[in-house]
Amino acid sequence: MVLIDHGRCIGCGICIPYCPRSAIRLDPNIRKAYINTEECVECGTCVRVVQCPRDAIVGVVEGYVREVQAHFSDPYTLHPSTGIPGxxxxxxxxxxxxxxxxxxxxxxxxxxxxxxxxxxxxxxxxxxxxxxxxxxxxxxxxxxxxxxxxxxxxxxxxxxxxxxxxxxxxxxxxxxxxxxxxxxxxxxxxxxxxxxxxxxxxxxxxxxxxxxxxxxxxxLGLKVSPWAKTNVGLGRPLIE
Ligand code: SF4
Ligand code: SF4
The missing domain is CATH 3.30.70.260 (ACT domain)
Known part of the structure; x- marks a missing residue:
């Protein structure tokens, strides 16, 4: 789970536009940022990208559900079934x-x-x-x-x-x-x-x-944009 350390946050709001789920909000009463955990999908963008002036954003993914969310939201997380990110x-x-x-x-x-x-x-x-x-x-x-x-x-x-x-x-x-x-x-x-x-x-x-x-x-009325992907040097071709 991503958390904001209220002991460090100064409520500058720099982090807010970075969240693709609009899950980072500012609490006007205490002038601190907080994360709406219902909306956060553990994509990790705020932890990786935001230049927080107080290093107040802390990424700690814990618990089965949060781990699953990270596997399907954070492109840097290895998925246990494939061993690759994505x-x-x-x-x-x-x-x-x-x-x-x-x-x-x-x-x-x-x-x-x-x-x-x-x-x-x-x-x-x-x-x-x-x-x-x-x-x-x-x-x-x-x-x-x-x-x-x-x-x-x-x-x-x-x-x-x-x-x-x-x-x-x-x-x-x-x-x-x-x-x-x-x-x-x-x-x-x-x-x-x-x-x-x-x-x-x-x-x-x-x-x-x-x-x-x-x-x-x-x-069927679908417009197609054909794109090719070519990988060279993968090994011995097995395709018939
Ligand atoms: S960038 Fe850092 S200090 Fe500023 S509101 Fe976000 S968490 Fe708080
Ligand atoms: S981990 Fe992603 S979804 Fe969650 S608060 Fe950070 S940027 Fe938003």
Missing amino acids: RGTEEMKTNDVTGRFKKGEVGFAIDIGRPLIGVTFAEVGRFIRTLNTVGVEWEKANPILYLLKDLEKGEFPEELKKVKIHSAVLEFKVPISRVRDVIEKLKYLAETTDTVFSLGVISRVEEDFTIPVINVLGE
Whole structure:
């Protein structure tokens, strides 16, 4: 938990605009800053970035729930399920050697909660339940799956359901023939969610340099910005 040491704070207010959740407030009665723990998601920005003139901001993440929040909010925190910082896996970035996305398959990475809004685990669970109805294949190394109590039901442990995090990344893949079903569900989720999400679509480039999923997405009314990530020197290619 991030705390403000009232013995040191002089109420200058420098720290207030740095918090992406507007969780740092000034108490006008005592002229000291304090942190609204209901809003704080343990992103660590205030501890890392603010040049507090009195070194009054103290970062002490303790307790299971606060640790989980830090794993999904602070990009400098190693996640116990992946051993790497961040909320997802390497996705497509190492596909040349891992072969995670095979020919005819399309991957999806959905970043829920960014920017600024955040998301509860209960809402992440609703996304998972909805996408389960179209038979997606979840990425097993994804940190969110590591926390789930029941993947089929998209159910998290009771103590996490109302907890808010900076964002959650969901990763899965489907055969290209099922992309339409996935997009339909995502459109439904976009209309009914109380937060925001962005969508990354992962596809291999064919030998003739075409990317078939772009046509499918275009037919569904989605504008595509194709970007490539190339990692060189990763090791022996295993992809067929
Ligand atoms: S920057 Fe430091 S001294 Fe100023 S209000 Fe924030 S915690 Fe207090
Ligand atoms: S840890 Fe992040 S969310 Fe919490 S008070 Fe600091 S900047 Fe705000």
